[in-house]
Structures are given as C-alpha cells and as structure tokens.
Amino acid sequence: MLSARRKNKGNDRHQTPIQLKKALIFGITGQDGSYLAELLLEKGYEVHGVIRKASAFNTQRIDHIYEQLHLHYGDVTDAMSVMDVILEVNPDELYNLSAQSQVLVSFVLPCYTSQVDAIGCLNILETLRKYSPHTKFYQASSSEMFGKVLETPQKETTPFNPVSPYAVAKVFAHQMVKNYREAYGLYAVSGILFNHESPRRGETFVTRKITKGLVDIYYGKLDFLTLGNLNSKRDWGHSKDYVNAMWLMLQNDKPKDYVVSSGVTISVREFLLKCFDYFSIRLEWQNDGINEIAIDEISLRKRVQTSHRYYRPNEVDLLLGDSSLIRNELGWQPTYDIDMLIDDMIKTEIQSR
Numbered sequence: 001m002l003s004a005r006r007k008n009k010g011n012d013r014h015q016t017p018i019q020l021k022k023a024l025i026f027g028i029t030g031q032d033g034s035y036l037a038e039l040l041l042e043k044g045y046e047v048h049g050v051i052r053k054a055s056a057f058n059t060q061r062i063d064h065i066y067e068q069l070h071l072h073y074g075d076v077t078d079a080m081s082v083m084d085v086i087l088e089v090n091p092d093e094l095y096n097l098s099a100q101s102q103v104l105v106s107f108v109l110p111c112y113t114s115q116v117d118a119i120g121c122l123n124i125l126e127t128l129r130k131y132s133p134h135t136k137f138y139q140a141s142s143s144e145m146f147g148k149v150l151e152t153p154q155k156e157t158t159p160f161n162p163v164s165p166y167a168v169a170k171v172f173a174h175q176m177v178k179n180y181r182e183a184y185g186l187y188a189v190s191g192i193l194f195n196h197e198s199p200r201r202g203e204t205f206v207t208r209k210i211t212k213g214l215v216d217i218y219y220g221k222l223d224f225l226t227l228g229n230l231n232s233k234r235d236w237g238h239s240k241d242y243v244n245a246m247w248l249m250l251q252n253d254k255p256k257d258y259v260v261s262s263g264v265t266i267s268v269r270e271f272l273l274k275c276f277d278y279f280s281i282r283l284e285w286q287n288d289g290i291n292e293i294a295i296d297e298i299s300l301r302k303r304v305q306t307s308h309r310y311y312r313p314n315e316v317d318l319l320l321g322d323s324s325l326i327r328n329e330l331g332w333q334p335t336y337d338i339d340m341l342i343d344d345m346i347k348t349e350i351q352s353r
Contacts, residue, residue, distance in 0.1 A: 261321020
C-alpha cells in the first residue's frame with residue numbers, strides 16, 4: 001500500500017484533533033472518481049483512493065489534487081487487497097466507481113469484465129459485511145442494464161433487459177447490493193446512472209472521441225472522424241452533476257436506489273451535429289448505415305465516416321431516464337444541459353492545445 005499523506009496539524013499537544021469524515025473511492029483515477037474526489041475535498045472529507053499498480057503513470061485526472069489525497073494500491077478483483085485497504089482506512093463512506101466500462105470491449109473480454117464489474121463489487125460487499133458494516137456503500141450501476149428497453153422512460157421499477165456482458169455484470173452487482181442491504185442491513189445503494197460525460201471522459205468513448213476529433217480537425221491534425229451507429233439515442237449529462245447525486249444518496253436517511261438522468265435523449269448524430277455547429281461547419285450526408293459519410297458543404301472534404309468496427313453485436317437503441325424520484329426526494333438537479341456539456345468539452349479541448 002502507498003503510505004497515506006497527511007498534512008502537518010501543528011505541534012500543539014493540547015489541541016483537540018478534528019475528526020474528518022473519511023471516504024474511500026475505488027476508481028478514483030477515472031472521470032467520475034476525479035470529480036467525486038474534488039467534491040468530497042470541498043466538503044471537508046479526508047479522501048482515500050485505490051489505484052492499480054501500473055508501469056506508466058495513470059493519475060492524470062487527479063494530479064491537480066494529488067497532494068490532498070491518501071492513495072493506496074489495490075484492485076477490486078483481488079479480494080485480499082480490498083480487505084486490506086478497507087481495514088486500513090476504516091471509511092465512513094465507500095464509493096465503487098471501478099469498472100471495465102467499454103461496452104464494445106466487454107464482448108471481447110467478457111470474463112475480465114465480469115471479474116471487475118460483478119465480482120469486484122461482491123468482494124467489497126463481503127468485506128463490509130464481515131469487517132466494516134458501519135460503512136455506507138455506493139455502487140455505480142448503469143442505464144445499460146435496461147438494454148432493449150421494456151418501457152420508456154426508464155425508472156427505478158423498469159425491468160432490466162441487458163444485452164451486453166458489461167450490462168449483465170452490472171445487473172449482477174446491482175442485485176447483490178440489494179441483497180446485502182436486505183439480508184444484512186448494510187447501508188448499500190446503487191445509482192442507476194445514465195450516460196454522463198465531461199472533458200475528462202476517456203478518448204475512446206463516443207462523446208470525447210467526437211469533441212477531441214473535431215478539435216483535431218479544426219487544427220488540421222485529423223481529416224475525418226470514424227464512428228459507429230449514429231442513430232443510437234442516449235440520455236446525456238455532465239459527470240460533475242452525477243457525482244453530486246452519488247454523494248446525496250449516501251446522505252439519505254435510508255438506503256435507496258435511484259435513477260440519475262437528464263430526462264432528455266438525443267442521438268449520436270444529433271450530438272455530432274451540435275459539435276460541428278460549434279465551429280459553424282455544415283455537413284451533407286451521403287449513403288446510409290455503415291457506409292454513411294458526411295461532407296463539409298464548404299470545403300467538400302469528408303469529415304465523418306461510419307465503420308462496422310464500432311458497431312456492437314447487440315445494440316441498445318434508446319435510453320431515456322426518469323429521475324423524478326431523486327429530484328423529489330433528495331433535491332438533486334442537474335446544472336448542465338447538453339449544449340453546456342458540449343461547450344465545456346470543446347472549450348477544455350481547445351485550451352489543452
């Protein structure tokens with residue numbers, strides 16, 4: 001384990017130490033983990049995070065707050081390391097944001113995805129049950145669990161119908177959280193989060209691929225984007241809003257699962273067009289399906305093409321969340337709409353050049 005860093009509190013032996021609330025984040029180096037760490041630090045928490053040992057630095061998203069964090073080596077697939085870090089930290093709150101979260105990759109690596117996304121959650125739950133039952137636990141569930149949706153919009157009571165190894169693993173974890181809550185009395189909850197993006201989103205996810213790629217096109221570093229299914233519809237929000245929902249769920253009087261969503265759905269194509277509009281680029285579409293391309297009306301250069309490489313074996317066509325329950329009961333409200341999200345992603349991308 002990494003040694004926890006602590007600030008110098010002074011040498012006054014008579015000073016009563018302030019007992020800070022302690023939070024432990026699995027997946028702290030990811031998009032959501034970094035924003036959640038910032039939020040908890042702002043609220044006065046002592047923030048601990050678990051990182052995997054790698055030969056290259058993987059802390060870019062938390063470098064700006066690195067010295068304020070207490071970091072530990074571990075991995076959710078290693079039950080012993082999970083137990084060790086929980087026993088060492090003894091957290092008041094634990095957030096499991098770790099995942100193999102690429103849906104397309106989950107078809108290629110179903111066993112690994114299941115180990116991380118399903119068994120990883122179970123490893124945490126078992127440790128909490130045996131050694132830290134007072135710890136409040138948040139599990140990151142996913143709207144992908146609804147799969148081929150059985151009703152629209154999707155809410156807490158909508159049946160799951162997963163169509164990918166990723167979604168199946170997330171359903172396992174979600175149901176395990178419910179089981180441990182009901183069987184053992186743990187304060188364990190799942191947030192069914194719909195798509196949430198930010199400038200910190202991984203570059204292989206479609207929203208970041210579009211915003212980064214478009215800035216590359218603008219600066220002459222890329223000729224065109226290659227994408228998959230442009231007609232899939234998603235309910236998109238900003239990660240900053242969604243990590244606030246996670247925190248609110250652990251401040252609730254009773255443990256309860258909630259859907260977290262913007263309540264607005266648009267297609268990948270519409271997201272793409274909004275991004276091109278940012279640069280006042282108009283597109284002309286040609287062909288259909290996996291052979292579709294888009295041409296810049298002014299320069300006549302190809303700017304978008306679709307490829308079967310980025311199509312999933314099973315496609316989720318439409319996701320639209322009903323988050324009225326968390327809005328009414330916990331007072332959660334998103335502060336970003338889709339246009340503000342795109343503006344933040346593109347501006348940050350430009351500023352990074």
